[in-house]
Every structure is written in C-alpha cells, then in structure tokens.
Amino acid sequence: MATSIAADGSDDTSIASHHWTLPCKEFDDLWENLVFDDNIKNELLSFVYALLKLSDRGANSNILSVNRMVLLHGPPGTGKTSLCKALAQRLSIRLSQRYKRSIFIEVNSHSLFSKWFSESGKLILKLFEQIEECACDPHQLVFVLIDEVESLTLGRATSFKGNEPSDALRSVNAVLTQMDQIRKYRNVLVLTTSNITDALDEAFVDRADVNRYVGHP
Numbered sequence: 001m002a003t004s005i006a007a008d009g010s011d012d013t014s015i016a017s018h019h020w021t022l023p024c025k026e027f028d029d030l031w032e033n034l035v036f037d038d039n040i041k042n043e044l045l046s047f048v049y050a051l052l053k054l055s056d057r058g059a060n061s062n063i064l065s066v067n068r069m070v071l072l073h074g075p076p077g078t079g080k081t082s083l084c085k086a087l088a089q090r091l092s093i094r095l096s097q098r099y100k101r102s103i104f105i106e107v108n109s110h111s112l113f114s115k116w117f118s119e120s121g122k123l124i125l126k127l128f129e130q131i132e133e134c135a136c137d138p139h140q141l142v143f144v145l146i147d148e149v150e151s152l153t154l155g156r157a158t159s160f161k162g163n164e165p166s167d168a169l170r171s172v173n174a175v176l177t178q179m180d181q182i183r184k185y186r187n188v189l190v191l192t193t194s195n196i197t198d199a200l201d202e203a204f205v206d207r208a209d210v211n212r213y214v215g216h217p
Helices: 040-056 080-094 120-135 167-182 202-206
Strands: 002-006 013-022 069-073 101-107 140-146 188-194 210-213
Touching (some): 040 080, 040 188, 069 080, 080 101, 080 140, 080 188, 101 120, 120 140, 120 167, 167 188
Parallel strands (some): 069 188, 069 210, 101 140
Antiparallel strands (some): 002 013
16 A cells, blocks of 8 residues: 655645555565575564564663664665565564554655655655554554665765755754654664665664664675
8 A cells, every 4th residue: 555645735746655564475485585694684583573572561762772773784786675574574473462463664765855845854744643643553563664764864964055954954854853753652663774874864873773784695
C-alpha cells in the first residue's frame, strides 16, 4: 500500500511511503540469499532482537540511551536495503507471540523535498504523524525504513548558507525532532541506509544504536 502527502496549499501529491504487512511473500528468501564476508546478519538479528525485548520490558530509554535505530552504510549495491527488509521479516516472525501484527513502512526520501520553499519540513512532519498513528497500537510492531537517508539528513554545517536556514537545514532539523518524538514508542524500529556516510549530520549518526559498514562481499 502506498501513502501520499501534499505541501500546504498545493494540489500536488507524492508517494511518501509504501506499507507492507509482515511477514510477506515479497520478502521471502531475502535472508538466505544475502551473502556477506562477516557475520553481520546474525549479529544484527541478535542485537536488535535483544534491543526490542529490552525496550518492551520497560527499560528507561533515557538512562540506557536507546533510540531503536539502525544505520547501515557503505557503497551502493551491497545489499543494505535488502538486509533491512530481511531483518524486519525475521524479527516479525520471532516476535509474533508478542505482537499481533507487524508492518513495514518504506519512506520515499526523495519525495519529501517539495518544490515549494520551506515545505519539506512540513512534509516530513506529516509523514511522521502517519507513522505515529501506526505506532499508537501497542499490539503492532512497526518497522520504518529510510533508504538513502542522506537525502534528508545532510550535515547542517554543509547545508547552512548565509543567515537564513536552507530547506535542507529545515529538513534535517525536522527529521531529528520527529525521531526524538517517536522514540517514546517501544514498538518502533527505524532502519536507515546511506551511501555517503560522511555527508550525514553528526547528531543523526549519534542517535544510531547500531552503526555498521556494509561492503562488497
């Protein structure tokens, strides 16, 4: 299922995200077909599973500094996006006794940049409001994939121009604010990928509980 959003005062809509109910056939066999030199698949699965279980037991995320966010970075074509989907599929099965439903939301990062100046931040806000609506159901496990996250989280030192913040600066501020907002939901895991890690805002990178390089096998 695809969801659309529009800038204020505009009739133009864009596909902001796609939704899947997990487990789904489309993600079948992804896990088995992904080959890496190291044990990244099982390490990620074990760590993130423990992270979600810890959160579900009421661990204070402020004390433990848990954001439930994964950042996979590396050159294009290494399987980062597929690994995120495969990981979500596996976790949805493992946690099926705890959660009645699991959904996977893939964010279309590029669609969140509006041709209307200063509207990108508002589009990001609308998207995260939709994510929050899903997260409000405590019996639903929510996976959010932000592919090529550098499109939304360009370093503020790079995007700052003159005395007025650019639309890119507003976007990264909006993402950081909304990430902090959904942090209160223990049933949300954010999966992000990047091809250009050096371009990411430091505050965003610092929020990742897992920061792993994925190279060519």
